Amino acid sequence: MKKTLLAPLGVLAVAAVALTGCTDNTKVASVSGPGTITVKEADNGDCTLSTATAPAGQLTFSITNSGSKTNEFEVLAADGLRILGELENIGAGTTRELTVRVDTPGDYLVACVPGQVGVGTRQNFTLTEPTTKETVSADRAQLQKDAVTQYVAYVKGQVQQLLPATQEFAKAFEAGDVAKAKALYPSARAFYERVEPMAESFGNLDPQLDFRKADLAAGQDFTGWHRAEEDLWPAKGYKALDAAGRTKVADFLTGKTQELYDTVRGEKFSGQVTVESIGQGAIGLMDEVASGKITGEEEIYSHTDLWDFAANVDGARVAFQTLEPLLKDSGDAELATTLTDRFAAVQTLLDEQKSGDGYRLYTELSKEQVKAFSDAVNALAEPLSTLTKAAAKTK
Amino acid sequence: MSGNQDGDAVTPLGDSSVPDDAGSGSTGPGRRGVLGALGAGAVGLVAGAAGGFLGGRSSAAPSDSGSAPAAADGGIVEFLGEHQAGIATPVQDRMHLAAFDVTSTRRDDLVSLMKDFSSAIGYMTRGIPIDSDAGSDPLSPPADTGEAYGLSPGHLTVTVGFGRSLFVDAHGKDRFGLASKMPEGLIELPHFAGDMLEEARSGGDLVVQACADDPQVAVHAIRNLSRIAFGRASVRWSQIGFGRTASTSTAQATPRNLFGFKDGTANLKAEDPQLLEEHVWIADQKGDTAWANGGSYLVARRIRMLIETWDRQNLGEQEKVVGRDKKQGAPLSGGTEFTAPDFSRAGPDGRKIDADSHVALAHPSRNKGAQMLRRGYNYADGTDGLGRLDAGLFFIAYVTDPRTHYVPMQTAISGHDLMQEYVRHTGSGLFVVPPGINAAGGYLGQGLLEG
Numbered sequence: 001m002k003k004t005l006l007a008p009l010g011v012l013a014v015a016a017v018a019l020t021g022c023t024d025n026t027k028v029a030s031v032s033g034p035g036t037i038t039v040k041e042a043d044n045g046d047c048t049l050s051t052a053t054a055p056a057g058q059l060t061f062s063i064t065n066s067g068s069k070t071n072e073f074e075v076l077a078a079d080g081l082r083i084l085g086e087l088e089n090i091g092a093g094t095t096r097e098l099t100v101r102v103d104t105p106g107d108y109l110v111a112c113v114p115g116q117v118g119v120g121t122r123q124n125f126t127l128t129e130p131t132t133k134e135t136v137s138a139d140r141a142q143l144q145k146d147a148v149t150q151y152v153a154y155v156k157g158q159v160q161q162l163l164p165a166t167q168e169f170a171k172a173f174e175a176g177d178v179a180k181a182k183a184l185y186p187s188a189r190a191f192y193e194r195v196e197p198m199a200e201s202f203g204n205l206d207p208q209l210d211f212r213k214a215d216l217a218a219g220q221d222f223t224g225w226h227r228a229e230e231d232l233w234p235a236k237g238y239k240a241l242d243a244a245g246r247t248k249v250a251d252f253l254t255g256k257t258q259e260l261y262d263t264v265r266g267e268k269f270s271g272q273v274t275v276e277s278i279g280q281g282a283i284g285l286m287d288e289v290a291s292g293k294i295t296g297e298e299e300i301y302s303h304t305d306l307w308d309f310a311a312n313v314d315g316a317r318v319a320f321q322t323l324e325p326l327l328k329d330s331g332d333a334e335l336a337t338t339l340t341d342r343f344a345a346v347q348t349l350l351d352e353q354k355s356g357d358g359y360r361l362y363t364e365l366s367k368e369q370v371k372a373f374s375d376a377v378n379a380l381a382e383p384l385s386t387l388t389k390a391a392a393k394t395k
Numbered sequence: 396m397s398g399n400q401d402g403d404a405v406t407p408l409g410d411s412s413v414p415d416d417a418g419s420g421s422t423g424p425g426r427r428g429v430l431g432a433l434g435a436g437a438v439g440l441v442a443g444a445a446g447g448f449l450g451g452r453s454s455a456a457p458s459d460s461g462s463a464p465a466a467a468d469g470g471i472v473e474f475l476g477e478h479q480a481g482i483a484t485p486v487q488d489r490m491h492l493a494a495f496d497v498t499s500t501r502r503d504d505l506v507s508l509m510k511d512f513s514s515a516i517g518y519m520t521r522g523i524p525i526d527s528d529a530g531s532d533p534l535s536p537p538a539d540t541g542e543a544y545g546l547s548p549g550h551l552t553v554t555v556g557f558g559r560s561l562f563v564d565a566h567g568k569d570r571f572g573l574a575s576k577m578p579e580g581l582i583e584l585p586h587f588a589g590d591m592l593e594e595a596r597s598g599g600d601l602v603v604q605a606c607a608d609d610p611q612v613a614v615h616a617i618r619n620l621s622r623i624a625f626g627r628a629s630v631r632w633s634q635i636g637f638g639r640t641a642s643t644s645t646a647q648a649t650p651r652n653l654f655g656f657k658d659g660t661a662n663l664k665a666e667d668p669q670l671l672e673e674h675v676w677i678a679d680q681k682g683d684t685a686w687a688n689g690g691s692y693l694v695a696r697r698i699r700m701l702i703e704t705w706d707r708q709n710l711g712e713q714e715k716v717v718g719r720d721k722k723q724g725a726p727l728s729g730g731t732e733f734t735a736p737d738f739s740r741a742g743p744d745g746r747k748i749d750a751d752s753h754v755a756l757a758h759p760s761r762n763k764g765a766q767m768l769r770r771g772y773n774y775a776d777g778t779d780g781l782g783r784l785d786a787g788l789f790f791i792a793y794v795t796d797p798r799t800h801y802v803p804m805q806t807a808i809s810g811h812d813l814m815q816e817y818v819r820h821t822g823s824g825l826f827v828v829p830p831g832i833n834a835a836g837g838y839l840g841q842g843l844l845e846g
Contacts, residue, residue: 217588217810287704294781374781385707
């Protein structure tokens with residue numbers, strides 16, 4: 001991702017005109033070809049498409065950002081998690097083009113994200129049967145590259161929603177608004193739990209954000225989400241934080257989350273993601289479930305483990321779906337089918353535990369229900385462990 | 396049970412100075428007191444009298460259970476010695492270990508308990524039933540429970556140690572007047588990152604480690620000692636280990652732990668007496684704690700292995716975590732199993748030993764030269780109720796001082812080891828193991844209790 005050259009402030013107004021059309025990272029709107037879908041974006045979240053349906057295949061979007069904030073445009077699967085194609089850093093007042101290939105007809109979403117933070121505005125988008133039956137020869141190397149691009153976009157998408165969610169939580173926590181903070185806690189964390197293995201690859205961020213008290217070595221500070229959790233759901237004998245203490249926890253949490261946001265948007269991150277690390281990430285997410293959430297050890301104060309569980313499963317499933325074209329390309333379609341079925345089985349059990357906007361608390365589950373979860377997770381994780389090899393094959 | 400003092404081989408142990416009813420806490424059939432007749436000279440007598448005394452059973456015969464063939468040493472490991480057996484002894488295949496809480500508040504009871512333990516251990520390690528007439532009195536419950544009858548002694552060793560809580564209680568109160576004799580190394584182990592210790596599986600005033608070739612022999616030992624202890628101490632927790640995960644002799648092949656990897660390649664061996672002096676035996680105690688010289692510290696950790704998630708890792712990842720290849724146990728820097736790891740270079744396939752691999756973090760060079768004598772066992776205790784096995788490694792190490800030889804290494808491992816993801820420490824114990832009994836008339840812990 002190329003960084004916009006930042007001209008010194010005084011020069012900006014003059015330079016903007018001169019620069020239009022001739023820098024390497026802003027393009028004047030090209031003549032809209034047949035089938036190009038125009039998108040109008042603005043700071044207030046406007047996200048207007050010239051059409052809400054198109055034939056499946058090669059899609060071309062021409063996106064104009066009439067706002068003053070940098071914007072982005074995403075094409076997502078119907079689950080709102082998996083990103084099939086995106087264009088970031090659409091500068092103020094510019095028009096850019098995005099080409100993305102989606103071959104399967106069905107329901108999708110598009111999103112405009114002013115400021116590149118948060119969930120943005122989403123619109124439904126439907127793909128109909130393709131008009132021409134083009135056969136695209138699958139270049140496996142290209143498929144692997146595409147998978148990496150998509151997965152990086154997904155991680156960025158989750159983190160860019162994590163940031164404002166964390167900030168809102170931190171604000172409520174700092175202010176002592178216990179009810180609000182408790183309500184926001186599990187759903188904010190879900191964005192983190194969906195991409196946790198990636199966060200773990202960044203030095204100290206995961207220990208600082210997500211360590212439980214028992215994970216600490218003697219003398220190590222207890223910070224991050226679970227420190228806040230301990231304060232919001234106090235155990236017997238726990239001494240509550242005062243306002244200054246809450247501010248410290250809140251500031252540290254948002255500061256580190258900002259660091260995570262900056263890191264995943266950096267070139268170093270996208271450069272280090274490979275098909276192997278996506279596969280391992282999926283396995284790592286299910287291991288998280290097996291070793292921590294299934295036993296209720298993750299959220300020992302709040303018992304909101306099922307939120308984390310569901311998020312971990314989301315993350316693993318997106319990673320699998322990102323790699324699925326590779327499985328189909330290399331004759332591993334059967335593995336793909338098995339994994340799809342096993343993911344669905346876990347999801348069914350999770351859906352049974354839905355309550356309001358979230359889930360039942362871990363403590364409300366019966367032993368039989370927990371065992372059923374454990375069996376379903378094992379049934380999924382076993383075949384999932386062969387995902388990396390299948391996807392990384394060069395055929 | 397007769398208490399006659401005839402020095403004759405057919406006579407059971409007797410002791411004129413300690414009548415059977417000494418020690419008001421003891422219950423059940425009369426107990427042998429001190430190892431009067433069982434001094435060094437008596438060993439040969441007992442073995443030689445196998446035919447008559449043991450009712451036709453020879454301690455040198457192969458066991459009925461069909462385990463190890465008749466050993467040249469008769470399957471016996473000498474109980475008497477400068478150090479307790481079961482430390483530098485070549486590791487046996489089976490273990491039963493139990494921790495006890497001393498329930499009496501009287502020091503006399505503790506003394507009589509240790510005397511009775513020592514006596515029983517003397518018998519059991521020679522494959523002799525604890526009672527003299529093989530339990531044939533119909534009106535008395537047999538003193539020996541009997542399941543080891545007909546079995547070879549199976550190289551049984553029984554090693555006894557004392558926990559911190561024997562000396563001082565949780566509030567620091569001196570329980571038996573022994574607090575001033577507690578050696579400094581008997582600390583409270585700190586919380587290590589990721590520990591999930593269960594109170595009920597940790598600690599203990601006493602520990603008894605019974606190891607043998609035959610699991611029945613090991614279980615028999617703990618069971619009989621537990622019975623002897625009724626009224627004075629009770630079992631706090633116990634652990635059965637079914638496969639050794641260490642070698643303590645160069646004559647032993649390195650076994651595998653439940654990660655499927657060889658375990659104990661770089662272990663201290665009995666054939667290195669210099670290294671044992673340096674790293675295992677306590678030697679520098681003076682004054683009130685001099686009784687501990689010739690002993691050691693036993694670190695016990697019940698380490699659950701998350702074997703289901705481990706099994707889903709690809710081979711490359713498993714080998715990276717351990718720092719060795721799985722099949723041979725050679726370090727990733729190359730060579731064969733016993734080649735020293737080289738942290739600076741890659742092996743023939745281009746892989747280097749990861750700085751956070753288990754082999755790297757446990758290496759003496761990363762721990763100021765500290766080495767441990769490891770003597771752990773695999774365990775598999777049912778399930779966790781979630782369709783998974785509760786299995787792992789019951790880690791045992793003998794060290795000269797846990798403050799230098801265990802805590803720093805465990806701190807580094809718990810903080811950084813790639814293996815940490817796949818293990819959970821669920822139980823813990825630290826014990827000081829007194830020296831052995833050298834001469835007839837001694838008992839384990841005598842230096843502490845009478846010195």
